[in-house]
Amino acid sequence: MLIDPATAAGIADGSVTLAFRRWDRPRMRPGGTQRTAAGVVRIDSVDEVDPDSLTEDDAVQSGVRSLAELHRLLDRRPGAHVYRLRVGPAGPDPRVELREQATLSADERRAVDARLDRWDAAARGGRGRGRCSR
Missing domain, CATH: 3.10.400.10 (Sulfate adenylyltransferase)
Known part of the structure; x- marks a missing residue:
């Protein structure tokens, strides 16, 4: 609605x-x-x-x-x-409050990047093309 x-x-x-x-x-x-x-x-x-x-x-x-x-x-x-x-x-x-609080520490950012890199690597072996940039 x-x-x-x-x-x-x-x-x-x-x-x-x-x-x-x-x-x-x-x-x-x-x-x-x-x-x-x-x-x-x-x-x-x-x-x-x-x-x-x-x-x-x-x-x-x-x-x-x-x-x-x-x-x-x-x-x-x-x-x-x-x-x-x-x-x-x-x-x-x-979501407004969450958006205002949403900051990642350097360690959290590295963990997210590592996970995305693993997904990109798996996708390249299959049908995906991976991330373009960060």
């Missing part, structure tokens, strides 16, 4: 609590998560709904200006069913 940056930011700050998708079958499950630019999004529930039962409040909770706009967005996509996903923030993307 793609979540645009503005919607992801709304989920992170709590102003967006619903998402609607048109799918042939559910593509997300309750308890699942998705990483976005604004952090991790938690999927609390996934329920099939009748598009005619949607309300202005549903549109507002999904970060859309109006019910007409929500219907327009749903009608742009193929899919036999409309699903309401209750969503919430699940915290920051853990």
Whole structure:
């Protein structure tokens, strides 16, 4: 499920609590998560709904200006069913912190290089061409 940056930011700050998708079958499950630019999004529930039962409040909770706009967005996509996903923030993307911490010592770098060299040597004996440069 793609979540645009503005919607992801709304989920992170709590102003967006619903998402609607048109799918042939559910593509997300309750308890699942998705990483976005604004952090991790938690999927609390996934329920099939009748598009005619949607309300202005549903549109507002999904970060859309109006019910007409929500219907327009749903009608742009193929899919036999409309699903309401209750969503919430699940915290920051853990990869950001890991990326900021990711530094290798000289010994760790040598170990990685040695392992890659072994893989390159094995690949040259088979079908690979090895690394181009470091």
